[in-house]
Amino acid sequence: MRRRTRAAWLFLAPAILLIAVFFVIPVGAGLLLSLTDFDIYAIGSPGVARFVGLDNYLRLMRDGTFWTAVTNTQKFVLIGGPLSVAVSLGAALLLNAKLVRMRGFFRTVYFAPVVTTLVSVAIVWRYLYHPKYGLLNFLLGFVGIEPIDWLGDPNWAMPAIILLAVWKNFGYNMLIFVAGLQTIPENQYEAAAIDGAGTGQRFLHVTVPGLAPTFLFVSVTTMIGFFQLFAEPYVMTQGGPLGATRSLVLFMYEEGFRWWRMGMAAAVAGVLLVITLAGALIQMKLQKVRP
Amino acid sequence: MKKRTVGPILLHAGLIVGAAIVLMPLVWMVSASFMTAGEANSLPPRLLPRQPTLENYAALVTRLDMVRNFANSAIVTVLATVLSVLVNSLAGYAFAKLPLAGREKLFRTLASALVVPAQVGMLPLFLMMRELGLVNTYAGVIVPYMASIFGIFLIRQYALSVPDDLLDAARIDGAGEFRIFRMVALPIIKPILVTMAAFTFLSAWNDFMWPLIILSDSEMYTLPVALANLVGEHVQDTELMMAGSVVTIMPALVVFLIFQRTFVGGIMSGGVKE
Numbered sequence: 001m002r003r004r005t006r007a008a009w010l011f012l013a014p015a016i017l018l019i020a021v022f023f024v025i026p027v028g029a030g031l032l033l034s035l036t037d038f039d040i041y042a043i044g045s046p047g048v049a050r051f052v053g054l055d056n057y058l059r060l061m062r063d064g065t066f067w068t069a070v071t072n073t074q075k076f077v078l079i080g081g082p083l084s085v086a087v088s089l090g091a092a093l094l095l096n097a098k099l100v101r102m103r104g105f106f107r108t109v110y111f112a113p114v115v116t117t118l119v120s121v122a123i124v125w126r127y128l129y130h131p132k133y134g135l136l137n138f139l140l141g142f143v144g145i146e147p148i149d150w151l152g153d154p155n156w157a158m159p160a161i162i163l164l165a166v167w168k169n170f171g172y173n174m175l176i177f178v179a180g181l182q183t184i185p186e187n188q189y190e191a192a193a194i195d196g197a198g199t200g201q202r203f204l205h206v207t208v209p210g211l212a213p214t215f216l217f218v219s220v221t222t223m224i225g226f227f228q229l230f231a232e233p234y235v236m237t238q239g240g241p242l243g244a245t246r247s248l249v250l251f252m253y254e255e256g257f258r259w260w261r262m263g264m265a266a267a268v269a270g271v272l273l274v275i276t277l278a279g280a281l282i283q284m285k286l287q288k289v290r291p
Numbered sequence: 292m293k294k295r296t297v298g299p300i301l302l303h304a305g306l307i308v309g310a311a312i313v314l315m316p317l318v319w320m321v322s323a324s325f326m327t328a329g330e331a332n333s334l335p336p337r338l339l340p341r342q343p344t345l346e347n348y349a350a351l352v353t354r355l356d357m358v359r360n361f362a363n364s365a366i367v368t369v370l371a372t373v374l375s376v377l378v379n380s381l382a383g384y385a386f387a388k389l390p391l392a393g394r395e396k397l398f399r400t401l402a403s404a405l406v407v408p409a410q411v412g413m414l415p416l417f418l419m420m421r422e423l424g425l426v427n428t429y430a431g432v433i434v435p436y437m438a439s440i441f442g443i444f445l446i447r448q449y450a451l452s453v454p455d456d457l458l459d460a461a462r463i464d465g466a467g468e469f470r471i472f473r474m475v476a477l478p479i480i481k482p483i484l485v486t487m488a489a490f491t492f493l494s495a496w497n498d499f500m501w502p503l504i505i506l507s508d509s510e511m512y513t514l515p516v517a518l519a520n521l522v523g524e525h526v527q528d529t530e531l532m533m534a535g536s537v538v539t540i541m542p543a544l545v546v547f548l549i550f551q552r553t554f555v556g557g558i559m560s561g562g563v564k565e
Contacts (some may be wrong), residue, residue, distance in 0.1 A: 111547075120518060121540070
């Protein structure tokens, strides 16, 4: 028995050590860092950094750029998140229809964007969005839509990034929805049909309640994930035009690694942590409410 | 009767239009990568190269030294995958099958850390790497992938199904614990290790933010970082950038197609997040 306990510690040691040193300590240190004025001078000699309490957070509250980043991220999460979930659900319902042929083929195609490299597809879409030569404006021209300056117009840049994100991500949640749909017993549909329920009613009274837990899980995890928006604006717009696509994480990156204002950047990370924890808490509460 | 045929036709029409929209960017990327310079920026836009050429791919190798970046990506990805499978399988197995006071509590503490986004620790992690002299090294890139709480969680769930009788029988035969892990447990938990390896491979290959932060020298850049860096200077060279995108995406797509069942099964069984 003692031998086995010793083995247990030996087996756990590498993982626990790595997680402690490279994850737990940095997260804790990040919170401390956010209470200091750690900047470019402190990088050479960390002793220079001073404790400033909540100063960084207070400065963020007065910083217009920060609020723009918050608003942009909110837009991305609150419009892109639901849109992405809706597309996933639609695709899952189509795929799960009884009469579908070549189901495996369509599933693979729809899932493919998920495994692609975000940086690469962001570059591809950057060209698709080209106001003059881009394929998208060309295709829209057929239905009489005037060319849109997707990434150059502050009003269109965020929608453009949302479209890319939906395209890239919907396949993942689609699979989770398909799995959820398959857990709804067939006889529930049959019973509803015998009771005279049409397609629409069966969807409303059997599919919707059966899928509710999956829907909740997918919605919250997607929104939390969408808060971490970074690579798309970094590659496509560098946060522009006029800061219209600067996300919270991009703002953190710029503060920390472009201007080396590590204390400020850590405060932004702290805000991200609070938002994420709030999201997780909401999820836990909602799951308890469920019968 | 009529209604019965209209439904399936509409359904398949929808599926096909969806597939066309999903594939369009990828098909155009591949097509444009074979176009001659300037061809991708013509009016009306061209869907297929007039005369397919490999000059963009040649330029990636000769002018941009992308072979180097490809090798960096490959080294980092393979190392991260192998090490993470090793570290996490040991821990997952121990959590499932070895006696330890406070094991469940430790496990729950770890699981609760899952909600914390990785970006929160990135700034201090960078400063730490700097102190350790690991900035701009392969080790610096792979360190965050090596132990994954989620991977440990997955493997633990799966390892719970390893029969204790089998382990005890091996103990009576006098086998050491590591030997039992290797000879008895590993063959049984192999499917989940394949799943984990496949997902780790993809996330390490595709990752951007951490490599961008920790790598400072273009010689060391992984493909996504090199590519993002190139957009700046070569934004006009559409065809060249498309070739670079193809080279970056293809290994990920190939791995996905080979392990398709593993990926789809892993996500649908409720559990793997990217």
